[in-house]
Amino acid sequence: MIPFTRRVALGMAAAAMLAPTHSIAQDFSLEGETVTWIVPFSEGGGTDRLTRLLASTLTEHLPGNPNIIVLNQPGGGSVTAANAFHTDAPNDGTTLIMASTSTFLPVLLGSNVAEYDPNDWVAITGFARGATIYGITEELGVGGTDPAADHEALINADIRFGLETPISAEMLDLVSLHLLGIDARVIFGLSSSDAEAAFLRGEMNLNTDNIRSYTGDWGDDPTVNPIWTYGVIGEDGSLLEDPDLPDVPTFQEFYEAAIGEAPSGLGYQLQQALMNAKVMISKAIMLPPGTPDPIRDAYITAMQAVLQDPEVVAALPREVGSMPLNFGSETQRAIAAGTSMDPEVRDWANAFLMENYDTSLD
């Protein structure tokens, strides 16, 4: 169900050209080198933790066992570091970046501060991470068993929903609610931990988070119910249930049960592009533009080994949940889908933002 756009086509073409040849250049070695792994966020956050978890094992699997250092370059929600990475990073395999949704989203939304195109970067591995929207059962009257009844309840409920800004990864939730005709009182200026605190206090009664945080904080709390997940896009392009919350309907299933037909139209295309950016490319390990194939292939091979390391396997669900990983061209395709939007979809997004939040993407 990935909207097939020019950029997707280009991405796929590029991916096809870059497909592993299985004749990895034997002479590529990083012996004695120092590899700098840029984390465009501060220490201790999710992206940083995942990077550090992988970095210690990666060195064992790279040819020449280089020394790997993790370099945190926070600023502008990863945009500052990404701008510098795009223009300055050497493409000899000594510099890589751990990009995240925050890196891809400004490109999807056409923000003028992002002076990079991640489709030029060379993807190694992508990490999908599920997301869900959940609410206080009693206040919203959602039972989590019958989407049609839940939908009815949500339309009549006084929903209070806290998030950071209208133009952010949480735009996915705003668009999804809008498509379902659900009105919510939206309070801005709340980071995800502020929003969670307000939800905990009962000042908010609807919240959104990644699956890992949701199950950790609320998984066994009967007063809080997940309403839908955003699912995961399978290999054949169809939307599947979230592996961590298989019993919760995906947004599409919820929509079909509530409205009586499958979601479609420009708004839905926007929803899918945002879902791609937020869920499918939650994190991605990337090399700079123009990195030669042998280097890319060496990294893919190494990363595949890292992700089978028992210690990493044990710790990974804690960080990203249990969604399937993707590599190389597959990651490149997901990035293409999550960073491009047709002009009509963009117009729809602008009208939506202007009408509801007095703002636009331009």
Add this chain to the structure above:
Amino acid sequence: MLDAALVALSQLSDPTTLLALIAGVVMGLLVGILPGLGGTAGLALLLPFVFGMDPTPALAMMIGLTAVTTTSDTFPSVLMGIPGTSGSQATVMDGFPMAKRGEGTRALSAAFVSSLFGGIFGAFVLSFAVVAAKPIILSIGFGEQFMLVVLALSMVGILTGINVWKGLAACALGLMLGALGAAPLSGVQRATFGTDYLLDPLPLVIVGLAMFATPEIIDLLRRQSTISQTGKLGSGWLKGLRDWASNWWLSLRCAVIGCIVGALPGLGGSVVDWIAYGHAIQTTKNREKYGTGDVRGVVAPESANNAKEGGALVPTLLLGIPGSGSMAILLGGLLIIGIDPGVEMVTDHLDLVYVIIWSLALANVLGAGIAFVLAPQIAKLTTVRYVLLAPFMFGIIFFAAFQATRGWGDLIALFLLSVLGVYMKRFGWPRPALLIGFVLAENVESSVYQTVALYGATFLQRPVVIVLLILTLLSVAAAVFYKTTHHDPMTEDSPYKSTGLGPQWVFFAGVVAFTLYILLDAQSYNQLTGLYPTVAACVGLACLVPLGLNMAFRRTPGATFFDAEHGSGAPGDECRSAEFFLGLLLGMLLLSSLVGYVLGIALFIFLFLWKWAEVKSHFAALGAIAFVLFLGILSDQLTLRYPTGLLQGYLGVDLPWPLQ
């Protein structure tokens, strides 16, 4: 509960864990001493080691570090007038004048006992709070947070200095500086002056250094040969202890404030020292002594800033919601070692909670003990010729600023804001008022909007809001009724003279121009983005207009006027001007833009020592080399890349460690 506490104590007495704790404490003391590095940077430093460690020693190490940064940050605050972390900015106000008077040891001693007391008190409160505080924390909603911010802002009243309009205008200037960069409600970039740097708001550490560090260093360079005016150190150890003992009630009150501010959402830890300092002025006698080296002005913030850590751990452990930047990293560290904080932690892993509490208490004892032992040696710095220290101080504050976002923008922002700080000092604009306004800016903007959007006016019916409202009114009343009587003579032979106003008008015009720019810029955004800067700028204008009218029409000396270059206390003609030293700093930055920060600062130190301090050239070179090694070691430990210049950029020269 007692069982768990004892089990935890026995875990902590394990040699590995104890060693980890000591390592954490030593690291914490080091990052606390270095201005700009605090608990946040220190914990970031530990994270790589935490991977693969057992939970108990890892916890002991991380807590050990967090606990003591606010103990050792007193060294630069008291001895150099440079806030060691943002938690000890208020300590500078009275601690540094004490050091200048030759009472550095006494101030340090009082500060360390206060830190020790505050830290232990925080651990004590934490041990009860983890089982009982949840309902209290959850009762602090948007309305309560809004009132907390208002209460904190009302502290400005007592810190406005002798001219109310200048004080309020300085606060408004802080509120406007806080409006630069990404708006908290919409993410839209406001008033960025076309730079990428302002994609984020200005970093607090840079504003703090620019307000306090640079103006003090320059002032000292101009006036004095050593920091201690007597050139002596004084033996004040016992005196400092007695100072604390006779102010134990103040210390206890401030420790309570520290715990509360740390634990409650809405304010964040970085204003806790100012709130404690304001509280001390509001509730004690002889308030005119504050700011001139009153030991109570040291006891209050130091008691509060160590107690804050115990308080901040409450929501972090209990709810998994970090109350500050360093707590956010600690939370990351906890996740790394497989602990998921939240209510289950208290029910399922109570022993680990007690490991944290014991570590916190023990680390405070160790930290204060080590600080006591080191203090006499370190305090000797105040008797060293200041020209020998100054270039290193400049090097350190620019290094500290660079920690904020690790880019060139940090150095430029520090320089520009330093110019503001230097002239605010010269023209008697209270810098604490600006700082409080700046720190609270984002909270003011978000909490007002969130409260109104969610509750309208009904938030005033909430009981906690009413209590906070009464406290605020009391705080304002204290400021109005007990206004400090001023003892400086206001004559034509003082800084308050009514002639020679040219420079004051230029500065005033600059502030007005900035305010108008913010106002104009704000009009190009929608309400969510533009309303706050509009209001802040209008408040600024409302304070600037009466000030301007006063300046224009008053003919006699008075509090309206102030220029430290006038009067008998001013530096004589033989002193170089402040502009000369600002020029040197600009020169250093230009040099760095050519050859990179490391070589730039090395050359600056060498030239400064050799030409200005008239040190023999080989000793000057030795000083510069030592500083480069210091930067090199830090870059290794902290994985830093210093700002590069044309040499590295366009010419592509790869310099070897530690010169890159």
